[in-house]
Amino acid sequence: MTSTKDTILECARDQYLTEGYKGLSMRKIAQKANISATAIYRHFSNKEELFHHVVKKGFSTYTDYLIPAENEVTPELRLRQTMGNALEFVLDHPRYFELIFIKSETKDELAQFDDLRADSKISFNLYSTRIKECMESGYLKEDNPGELSALLLSAYIGFFSLYTSGLLPRSPKEIKKMYWRSIDRLLNGLVK
Amino acid sequence: MTSTKDTILECARDQYLTEGYKGLSMRKIAQKANISATAIYRHFSNKEELFHHVVKKGFSTYTDYLIPAENEVTPELRLRQTMGNALEFVLDHPRYFELIFIKSETKDELAQFDDLRADSKISFNLYSTRIKECMESGYLKEDNPGELSALLLSAYIGFFSLYTSGLLPRSPKEIKKMYWRSIDRLLNGLVK
Amino acid sequence: MTSTKDTILECARDQYLTEGYKGLSMRKIAQKANISATAIYRHFSNKEELFHHVVKKGFSTYTDYLIPAENEVTPELRLRQTMGNALEFVLDHPRYFELIFIKSETKDELAQFDDLRADSKISFNLYSTRIKECMESGYLKEDNPGELSALLLSAYIGFFSLYTSGLLPRSPKEIKKMYWRSIDRLLNGLVK
Amino acid sequence: MTSTKDTILECARDQYLTEGYKGLSMRKIAQKANISATAIYRHFSNKEELFHHVVKKGFSTYTDYLIPAENEVTPELRLRQTMGNALEFVLDHPRYFELIFIKSETKDELAQFDDLRADSKISFNLYSTRIKECMESGYLKEDNPGELSALLLSAYIGFFSLYTSGLLPRSPKEIKKMYWRSIDRLLNGLVK
DNA sequence: AATGAATGAGTATTCATTCAT
DNA sequence: GATGAATGAATACTCATTCAT
Numbered sequence: 062m063t064s065t066k067d068t069i070l071e072c073a074r075d076q077y078l079t080e081g082y083k084g085l086s087m088r089k090i091a092q093k094a095n096i097s098a099t100a101i102y103r104h105f106s107n108k109e110e111l112f113h114h115v116v117k118k119g120f121s122t123y124t125d126y127l128i129p130a131e132n133e134v135t136p137e138l139r140l141r142q143t144m145g146n147a148l149e150f151v152l153d154h155p156r157y158f159e160l161i162f163i164k165s166e167t168k169d170e171l172a173q174f175d176d177l178r179a180d181s182k183i184s185f186n187l188y189s190t191r192i193k194e195c196m197e198s199g200y201l202k203e204d205n206p207g208e209l210s211a212l213l214l215s216a217y218i219g220f221f222s223l224y225t226s227g228l229l230p231r232s233p234k235e236i237k238k239m240y241w242r243s244i245d246r247l248l249n250g251l252v253k
Numbered sequence: 254m255t256s257t258k259d260t261i262l263e264c265a266r267d268q269y270l271t272e273g274y275k276g277l278s279m280r281k282i283a284q285k286a287n288i289s290a291t292a293i294y295r296h297f298s299n300k301e302e303l304f305h306h307v308v309k310k311g312f313s314t315y316t317d318y319l320i321p322a323e324n325e326v327t328p329e330l331r332l333r334q335t336m337g338n339a340l341e342f343v344l345d346h347p348r349y350f351e352l353i354f355i356k357s358e359t360k361d362e363l364a365q366f367d368d369l370r371a372d373s374k375i376s377f378n379l380y381s382t383r384i385k386e387c388m389e390s391g392y393l394k395e396d397n398p399g400e401l402s403a404l405l406l407s408a409y410i411g412f413f414s415l416y417t418s419g420l421l422p423r424s425p426k427e428i429k430k431m432y433w434r435s436i437d438r439l440l441n442g443l444v445k
Numbered sequence: 446m447t448s449t450k451d452t453i454l455e456c457a458r459d460q461y462l463t464e465g466y467k468g469l470s471m472r473k474i475a476q477k478a479n480i481s482a483t484a485i486y487r488h489f490s491n492k493e494e495l496f497h498h499v500v501k502k503g504f505s506t507y508t509d510y511l512i513p514a515e516n517e518v519t520p521e522l523r524l525r526q527t528m529g530n531a532l533e534f535v536l537d538h539p540r541y542f543e544l545i546f547i548k549s550e551t552k553d554e555l556a557q558f559d560d561l562r563a564d565s566k567i568s569f570n571l572y573s574t575r576i577k578e579c580m581e582s583g584y585l586k587e588d589n590p591g592e593l594s595a596l597l598l599s600a601y602i603g604f605f606s607l608y609t610s611g612l613l614p615r616s617p618k619e620i621k622k623m624y625w626r627s628i629d630r631l632l633n634g635l636v637k
Numbered sequence: 638m639t640s641t642k643d644t645i646l647e648c649a650r651d652q653y654l655t656e657g658y659k660g661l662s663m664r665k666i667a668q669k670a671n672i673s674a675t676a677i678y679r680h681f682s683n684k685e686e687l688f689h690h691v692v693k694k695g696f697s698t699y700t701d702y703l704i705p706a707e708n709e710v711t712p713e714l715r716l717r718q719t720m721g722n723a724l725e726f727v728l729d730h731p732r733y734f735e736l737i738f739i740k741s742e743t744k745d746e747l748a749q750f751d752d753l754r755a756d757s758k759i760s761f762n763l764y765s766t767r768i769k770e771c772m773e774s775g776y777l778k779e780d781n782p783g784e785l786s787a788l789l790l791s792a793y794i795g796f797f798s799l800y801t802s803g804l805l806p807r808s809p810k811e812i813k814k815m816y817w818r819s820i821d822r823l824l825n826g827l828v829k
Numbered sequence: 830a831a832t833g834a835a836t837g838a839g840t841a842t843t844c845a846t847t848c849a850t
Numbered sequence: 851g852a853t854g855a856a857t858g859a860a861t862a863c864t865c866a867t868t869c870a871t
Contacts, residue, residue, distance in 0.1 A: 549739020
C-alpha cells in the first residue's frame with residue numbers, strides 16, 4: 062500500500078545505507094524500486110532533492126530514537142536514557158549515523174540547506190535540555206550547557222566514528238560496555 | 254628533482270584536499286601533473302592504489318604533527334602538547350583530518366588494508382603512551398590506557414567533525430579556546 | 446473567456462518567440478498554460494500539429510501587418526506602405542519573421558503542408574498586386590510582376606536575415622534608414 | 638588516409654547537411670564514423686566545439702567558391718563571376734548555404750564567436766571589393782560600397798531562402814535564369 | 830475535458846582503463 | 851617511461867507520448 066514515492070525513498074535510503082553515496086545512482090534506485098529510471102523524476106525533481114529527503118528521514122529517525130527518553134522520571138535518568146537511545150540508534154542504523162553525523166561527502170550540499178541545519182540543531186538541543194535539567198537538579202556542576210552538549214555529542218560521534226572505522230571492538234556487547242564506561246569517565250568530571 | 258611518481262602523488266593529494274573525493278579523477282590529476290592520463294598507470298596500478306598512497310601520506314603527516322610533543326619535559330606537558338599538535342593539524346589540514354578520521358567515503362576500501370589500519374593504530378599508540386606516562390607519574394588516575402586513549406581521540410574527532418560540519422564557531426581563535434575548555438572538562442574527571 | 450486550446454496556442458507561440466525551437470517542449474508549454482502536459486493532447490494530436498498552428502498564427506500576424514497598406518491612396522504609396530509595414534513587422538516580431546521566412550529548422554515539415562504554402566503565397570500575392578498596380582499606373586516599368594515580387598521579397602528577407610545575424614547595425618533608427626535607402630536603390634532601376 | 642578527426646568532421650557535416658541541427662547528435666555522428674560515441678571527445682572537447690568546426694568548414698567552402706572570380710579580367714566580369722560562383726555554391730551545397738546564411742537555430746551560439754563573425758565579414762568584403770572596383774572603373778554609380786554589398790548579399794540570401802523554402806521554381810535551369818534576371822533588374826538601377 | 834503515473838528512447842558528458850606504439 | 855587513440859559502462863537528465871482513471 063506504500064506509494065511509489067515512498068518506495069523510491071526507501072530504495073534510495075537502502076542504496077545509500079549499503080553502498081554509500083557513490084552507489085546512489087538514479088538508475089540503481091529505479092532498478093531496486095522496479096520502475097523506470099525516469100519515473101523517479103515524477104516524484105523528485107532531481108537527485109539532490111531525493112537525497113535531501115533521504116537525509117531528512119535520517120534525522121527524523123534519529124530524533125525518534127531520542128525523544129522517548131523524556132519519559133524517564135529524573136533528569137539524570139533522562140540524560141542517561143538519551144545517551145542509551147543514541148547508542149541504540151547507531152547500532153541499529155550505522156549508515157544513518159554516518160549520514161547525519163559524518164556525511165563528509167555531502168557536507169558541501171547540506172551546508173546550504175537551512176532545514177537540514179535546523180534538524181541538526183534539534184538533537185543538539187535535546188542534549189542541551191537534558192544537561193540544563195541536570196544542572197538545575199544539582200546532578201551536574203554549573204557550566205556552559207551548550208559547550209557541554211557539544212562535548213557529549215563530540216564524544217558520541219567520535220566514539221562511533223572510530224567504531225564504524227573498525228578501530229574499536231566489533232561485538233555489540235563489548236562496544237556497549239565500553240561506551241558506558243566512557244560515558245562514566247566523562248560524566249565523572251562533570252558531576253558535583 | 255622530484256620524481257614523476259611524487260608529483261602525481263602531490264597532485265592527487267592537492268586534488269583531494271581541494272575538491273574532495275569526487276574531484277579525484279585520473280584525468281584531472283594527470284592534467285595537474287602535466288602528464289598524460291595513462292602515464293599515471295606506469296606508477297600506480299589503478300586509482301585505488303593511488304588513493305591508498307594519498308591516505309598513507311595523510312597518516313604520516315598527522316604523525317609528524319604529533320611526534321614532536323615527545324620533546325616536552327613532563328608527562329602532563331607531553332600529553333597537552335600532543336593534544337595541541339592535533340589541534341594544529343586539523344586547523345592546518347582540515348581535508349587530511351577528514352580523510353584519515355572521517356573518510357566514510359573510503360572506509361570500505363580502507364577496511365581491507367592492514368597497513369592503513371596499522372597507521373591508524375600508531376596515532377592511537379601515541380595517545381596511549383602519553384596516557385600511560387601520566388598514570389605512572391601520578392597525573393592521571395589509574396585506568397585502562399587504551400580506553401582512555403579512545404575517549405580522548407573520540408572527543409577530538411567528534412569535536413572537529415562538528416566543527417567541519419559548521420555546527421561550532423568558525424573562527425580559529427574561538428574554536429581553539431573552546432577546544433581547550435572541552436579538554437579541561439574531560440581531564441577534570443580523569444586526574445587524580 | 447479564451448478557450449484552453451487558445452491558451453495553449455498562445456503559450457506555445459510565446460515559448461517559441463522567446464526561447465526558439467529548442468525551447469518549445471510540451472512540458473514547458475503546459476507549465477506556462479497551467480495545465481498538465483498530457484492535456485495538450487486533448488487539443489492537438491502531437492507536437493507537430495501544435496507547431497503547425499503556431500506557424501499559421503505567424504503568417505496571419507504578418508498578413509495583418511501588410512493588409513492595412515491597401516488604404517493608401519496611390520499605387521506607389523500602397524507599395525511603399527506595404528514595405529514599411531513589413532519593416533514594422535520584423536522589428537516588432539523578429540521571431541515570427543524567422544519562423545515564417547527563415548524557419549530552416551522546420552522547413553522539412555512545412556514543405557508537406559499545403560495550407561502553409563498557401564499562406565506563404567498570400568504575402569507573395571499582396572506584393573504582386575501592389576506591383577501590378579504600379580505598372581498599370583505607370584510608376585514602374587512593365588516587367589514580370591511575379592519575379593519582381595520575388596526580388597522585393599528576397600531583398601526584404603535577406604536584409605533582415607543579415608540584421609538578425611548581427612551583421613547590420615542593431616539600432617532600430619539606423620536600420621530603418623538603411624532599409625529605406627536600400628529600397629530606393631532597388632526601385633531606382635525599376636521605375637520608369 | 639584521413640585522420641579520425643577529419644572523419645568525425647565530415648560525418649558531422651553530412652549529418653547536419655542531411656538531418657539539420659536536431660539530427661546532429663554525438664551518438665549519431667559516432668555511429669556514422671564507426672567509432673564509439675566517446676571517442677569524439679578525444680578530438681573535440683564538446684558538441685559546441687565540433688559544430689563550430691563544421692560551421693568554419695562551411696564558411697571556407699563558400700569562400701573557396703567565391704575567390705576564383707578574382708581571375709576575371711574586368712571589374713564587371715569579376716562582379717558577375719562572384720555572383721555566379723555564389724549561385725553555384727548554393728546549388729551544390731544548399732545545406733551549407735543554410736548553415737552559414739540562414740542558421741537561425743545557431744545564431745545565438747555563433748554570435749559569441751569572433752572568428753565566425755570574422756568569416757562572415759570575409760564574404761562581405763569580397764563583395765565590397767568587387768563593388769568598389771566597379772565604381773572606380775565607372776561601371777557602377779558612386780554609392781556607399783558597404784550598403785551596396787549588403788543589398789546584393791541580401792538579395793542573394795533572400796532569393797535562395799525562398800528557393801530552399803520551395804517558393805520558387807525547383808529546376809536548376811529555371812532558377813538560374815530567374816536568378817540572373819533578378820541580378821540584372823537589381824544592377825539596372827545601380828549602373829551609370 | 831483533464832490528470833498523474835509511467836515509459837523508452839534519447840541527450841551530452843565523464844570515467845577508469847586498455848592497447849599499440 | 852610515456853603517449854594518443856579508443857572503449858564500454860556509467861552518469862543525471864529531458865523528451866514526446868501513452869494509458870488508466
